[in-house]
Amino acid sequence: MIDTDFLADAAGAEDFDGFDPDDFAVDYLPERECQVDLRSECEAFFSPGGTLARSGGVNGAPCEERPQQLTMALAAADALETGSNLCVEAPTGVGKSFAYLVPLIHYAVHRRRPALVSTETINLQHQLIEKDLPFLQELCGTDFKIALAKGRSNYLCRRRLSLLSGEQRDALLPIPHLAMETERIIRDLEAGRDQQFVSGVRGNYAVWNLVCSESGNCAGSQCEFFRSCYYFRARRKWDEADIVVANHALFLTDLAIRAENGSGAALLPDYGAVLIDEAHTLENNAAGHLGLRLNKAAMLGTLNRLYNPERAKGLLMRQGPEMLRLRSLTQSVRDETYGFFAPYEELVRKSGGTSLRLPESAPDPFPSALVDALIHLENLLADTVENETDEAFRTELSSYRDRCRAFLDMISDFTGRSMTDAVYFLEMERDTLTLCAAPLNVAELLAKMLFDGSLPVILCSATMTVAGNFDYYAGRIGFTGGKMMQLDSPFSSDQAQVVIPPGMPEPDAPDYLPSLAEKIYELVEENDGSAFVLFTSYRSLRYCADALRERFAAGNRLLLEQGGELDRDTMLRTFRGTPHSVLFGADSFWTGVDVPGENLSMVIITRLPFASPGSPLIAARQERIERSGRSSFAEYSLPEAVLKFRQGVGRLIRNRTDRGKIVVLDSRITGKSYGRKFLRSIPYQVG
16 A cells, blocks of 8 residues: 655755665674663763853854753653653753754664654754754764665656666657756766756656656666665665654655565664654654555556657657557556546535545445556556566566556555545545545554554654643554653743734634734734734635735735745745745644744734544544544544644744744634633743
């Protein structure tokens, strides 16, 4: 069910010189017991007058004594030494990355086994790799190596690139003008600009899909480009590193592969400890990467790269009767793919939404000729591969044969409902449909796959507790076998004031949106901008943006709105660089956004962030709780909303000098009994 070829998260490839590998084997030293006192190392580093205090500053900022940082480091050291698990809520300002990295570094070096750090965001990955770990390399007093691990499709394949510069270039390129892009890549390679060209070409998916590294068409040590292979060079760095930084997508995919096929087939090195940062997203990430997703556009894209009849392009544009048969079969599979997805698309359209839940147990009633067509194509590709003498062409055909098998498996799993205790649903986004299946028993899966006691696992995030309690979070992810610790915030509770304006109608009232827009305008003007306005729906965001755009413009105030012309990163850069501006953001701005200083002095929460009951996955989770005779609102909807609320509130105070207001425009926070749980979960008082 796992297809690692489709894993493409952060862009980038490793920069390296040529080398002479011996089949890329790594001679590991035998693992040994940790022969260093981790607590002593942490105390020497973090204590007043210790290594960190004497360093003169971190990334240009002076060091401040943070008792919470030492407390977390000592707890991590204890977990590593005893082989137990640990769950730490570390508020912003604790300095949690140093607190877990210092004991991890000493543990990995002395055990002779790498430690894995997994993060949710690319920004944190780069902070660890480019700032925190290099800084610690200078201070820790022990030599250690670091590596950034990314999904395989983030690396360019020289062999596939060579195909695009050979005789078949015109046939393989879907659009003729992309030949210029291919030539630019080759020129950059010849000039030695390995890092720069990748960041440029990754944005052009039409080219990148033709040249990225894929497991199915990799010839390994038999490839003529093996000695200069970007991916295998990166893999060797991972194997040699003491600290490997990855993201949740790659880590969870690797975890699933280990569970199904053993560690011999794993993507990541044989790590001896795991640290999961930004762990509040673990359940949803696990549901996505331990499930199934079959996307119509991705499937058609694969078939079109094999043969696109409309453009007369593709790998099969060779002469010979066998190629004619393959082209004909590929066209049939392509046609049947449209037919296979059509009934599902009609179901979504009739529902009036963008997603639709399907029955969990009953197989789909739609007859499909796609399966037979795919089987025929897979078999003919297998026969052609067996008789093919051109090694490069043979390798490519083998990849497409394997893709056919992967599509068949996913279709069978989805239509036959092979996953038990899962929700099956359809998602329509940008006019393309995805068939999805997500496990509902994530806690049970992670308890067996991750928290089984085979190695220490440390989780940390700024938002894990609900009203000071870990029970909800631990229960959702299956955390067992360890300690749970909530650290105090190093910031003062008087740095922010919570304001709840009276007179706001409830969110379901007919006058809510006009009242909301007017109140947002008043608040932003009173604060002279410098405000985040966080919405729970794009409908409300667009309504308020349309209502206020001209009024803000008349006052020379820049309004940045998510879903407009600018992407998320550009919006943030513009906001940081434009004093007194205002930003309207939806889901992705509630977390992982850092704007310290005067540019952000007000966060407006328009509505308590209860998840949409229209989400098939959320509805299925709620029903699962209700079937057991418990309240899904009390046990799921409310704690999820509290955690999201805490994340939104956390956007405001990012250092000890920040000051500002948190304004809640949802009257339910004081008008409903459950509102107290939101207020008890944040460290600030209502003003």
